[in-house]
Amino acid sequence: MREFDLLAHVYRSNVDLPADVAIPPGDDMGAIRLGGQTLLVTVDQLADGVHVDLATASLEQVARKAVTRNLSDVAAMAARPVGAVVAVSLPRDFGDTRATELFDSMRRTAAAFDCPLVGGDIAMWDHPLLISVTVFAEPGEVEPVLRSGAQPGDxxxxxxxxxxxxxxxxxxxxxxxxxxxxxxxxxxxxxxxxxxxxxxxxxxxxxxxxxxxxxxxxxxxxxxxxxxxxxxxxxxxxxxxxxxxxxxxxxxxxxxxxxxxxxxxxxxxxxxxxxxxxxxxxxxxxxxxxxxxxxxxxxxxxxxxxxxxxxxxxxx
Amino acid sequence: MREFDLLAHVYRSNVDLPADVAIPPGDDMGAIRLGGQTLLVTVDQLADGVHVDLATASLEQVARKAVTRNLSDVAAMAARPVGAVVAVSLPRDFGDTRATELFDSMRRTAAAFDCPLVGGDIAMWDHPLLISVTVFAEPGEVEPVLRSGAQPGDxxxxxxxxxxxxxxxxxxxxxxxxxxxxxxxxxxxxxxxxxxxxxxxxxxxxxxxxxxxxxxxxxxxxxxxxxxxxxxxxxxxxxxxxxxxxxxxxxxxxxxxxxxxxxxxxxxxxxxxxxxxxxxxxxxxxxxxxxxxxxxxxxxxxxxxxxxxxxxxxxx
The missing domain is CATH 3.90.650.10 (PurM-like C-terminal domain)
Incomplete structure (x- = not known):
């Protein structure tokens, strides 16, 4: 099953989705209502050997892409990032110095887009590096642009x-x-x-x-x-x-x-x-x-x- | 370096953390200000062979724990969950039926705690199942309880x-x-x-x-x-x-x-x-x-x- 099909299935099953879910799942970002605010959310994974190759990419490039992939989803909705959290599973032999460099680079990349890193989870395991980044955003003064909405002649x-x-x-x-x-x-x-x-x-x-x-x-x-x-x-x-x-x-x-x-x-x-x-x-x-x-x-x-x-x- | 040390380093480096970060990082959930609201956020990973063992736990138990670990962090701050996103890396031979069961179980668990699953990312790879769940929460009418604040005699x-x-x-x-x-x-x-x-x-x-x-x-x-x-x-x-x-x-x-x-x-x-x-x-x-x-x-x-x-x- 392709990612799209599986996620579509999950979202279709969300029959109990409360009325304060502002944007139906399946767009570039999910959305929930928080008080009077709309909160947009996106999550993406970056795996060594799948989305990047630590043998050829620098740690800084890997860290950067882990964050910028999500920020591109924020752009797709014309939203403004407000914060991020990261979850990282590190190979056991990754080393403290490189782990620190990785986190520092993610923090700096996120900060450069006014998107402070406010939380994280780190685990060690015997498998390749996997980074999962969640970015949340707000519309600010700009109504989100959805995937739907095109008209004939556009x-x-x-x-x-x-x-x-x-x-x-x-x-x-x-x-x-x-x-x-x-x-x-x-x-x-x-x-x-x-x-x-x-x-x-x-x-x-x-x-x-x-x-x-x-x-x-x-x-x-x-x-x-x-x-x-x-x-x-x-x-x-x-x-x-x-x-x-x-x-x-x-x-x-x-x-x-x-x-x-x-x-x-x-x-x-x-x-x-x-x-x-x-x-x-x-x-x-x-x-x-x-x-x-x-x-x-x-x-x-x-x-x-x-x-x-x-x-x-x-x-x- | 232990998780705690590395995250502490990252958070200390957040000298550019804007004033609208409401709760300093390092508590059970991170927090930012969004409009007039406080948004709490937490992320946790669940890896097969580390936090669970697919050889002995049921898919439903694995899916449940992936969500409830985060909800326990929400409880720690006395907050109210408002939504979740999940990122899953599936072993290539995981199979559509089991993938669907996994996502359905996560969705149902989250929904049971009034925490709709509003977004996700799925990847395939040649390594064990890894699930990363991010949960958002709000204080509602209850001021968050922090890790700090105890007094002598309490x-x-x-x-x-x-x-x-x-x-x-x-x-x-x-x-x-x-x-x-x-x-x-x-x-x-x-x-x-x-x-x-x-x-x-x-x-x-x-x-x-x-x-x-x-x-x-x-x-x-x-x-x-x-x-x-x-x-x-x-x-x-x-x-x-x-x-x-x-x-x-x-x-x-x-x-x-x-x-x-x-x-x-x-x-x-x-x-x-x-x-x-x-x-x-x-x-x-x-x-x-x-x-x-x-x-x-x-x-x-x-x-x-x-x-x-x-x-x-x-x-x-």
């Missing part, structure tokens, strides 16, 4: 450039470790009626899969113009390595941690130092279930579902 | 009976799996000025260690009357198995998940169906650092620090 946009997040570039930049959660940009977009997204998600499972989540949540089809996909240096490097077109990496690779959103108007943000690119349009659902239509660079069109597997499986 | 009290939590009793009851978090009782005690504890903690590391936490937090010594310790059936069974006195199990064994608290007055709760026992008295700190003095059943006294090791190491 443009489809992404921030940054996509693909090849696993590639280590000549300057040692490795996107899946070194990416920047788009919290500031998301709140700028969502806080202004002129630019507010109608639906939003962060790109963790790959553009194709994550766009499908927006389509499913809004019961809409999507037209995607492949030639318009913004390609990262990593996508080009991956293309040379795999002999697959770079757009295929932009479409299928995961862990971009960029924003994917829909909006009725083109969201020109003059101050944004991150490119925002329109890559398609939402359409009324033509079939029994939402589908994604690809307009390929050679002029042909095909359904995403008819493409041979994009190959990339989410790390876990 | 009585020392415990709920329930202590020791031998790992023993499986003839009726198959195994306390460390089947215990009941004392949320209702804690809120009854703390919500009434006549019975309100001056300091409180839940017994996870064993009475001796956890009482030391209260002593350290209040800079006080403690006098403990060993003959007054309420002994569980598990303590007696462990005593027969190990040939050590049962009180030693009540003093040293961990995972009682009962409340340990101090109070200026005897907290008679007529409605409580859980025994509350006075086991000692807080004293002014006589030495350079807080110490625990044991009044042994044979009339002798000795410092806890002079006892040979109590043997029991916390699972992790």
């Amino acid at each position: 443009g489809i946009y992404v921030t940054g450039r996509l693909g090849g997040s696993n590639e280590t570039l000549p300057d040692h930049y490795t996107h899946h470790l070194d990416f920047m959660p788009r919290i500031t940009l998301a709140r700028e977009l969502a806080g202004d009626a002129a630019t507010r997204p109608s639906s939003m998600i962060d790109l963790s499972d790959g553009l194709a899969r994550d766009l499908k989540h927006l389509c499913d949540a809004g019961n809409l089809d999507a037209d995607l113009t492949i030639a318009d996909l913004p390609l990262s240096d990593g996508a080009h490097q991956a293309a040379r390595r795999t002999n697959e077109p770079a757009w295929q990496h932009a479409l299928g690779d995961g862990e971009d941690y960029e924003l994917l959103f829909t909006a009725p108007r083109s969201p020109r943000i003059e101050t944004a130092d991150v490119p925002i690119t329109r890559i398609g349009t939402m359409r009324p659902c033509a079939g029994a279930t939402p589908a994604i239509l690809l307009h390929l660079p050679d002029g042909a069109t095909c359904k995403l579902a008819d493409l041979p597997s994009l190959g990339w499986e989410h790390h876990a | 009585g020392i009290y415990v709920t329930g009976r202590l020791g031998g939590s790992n023993e499986t009793l003839p009726d198959h009851y195994t306390h460390h799996l089947d215990f009941m978090p004392r949320i209702t009782l804690a809120r009854e005690l703390a919500g009434d000025a006549a019975t309100r504890p001056s300091s409180m903690i839940d017994l996870s590391d064993g009475l001796a260690r956890d009482l030391k936490h209260l002593c350290d937090a209040g800079n006080l010594d403690a006098d403990l009357t060993i003959a007054d310790l309420p002994l569980s059936d598990g303590a007696h069974q462990a005593a027969r198995r190990t040939n050590e006195p049962a009180w030693q199990h009540a003093l040293g064994d961990g995972e009682d998940y009962e409340l340990l608290f101090t109070a200026p007055r005897s907290p008679r709760i007529e409605t409580a169906d859980v025994p509350i026992t006075r086991i000692g008295t807080m004293r002014p700190c006589a030495g350079a650092t807080p110490a625990i003095l044991l009044h042994l059943p044979d009339g002798a006294t000795c410092k806890l620090a002079d006892l040979p090791s109590l043997g029991w190491e916390h699972h992790a």
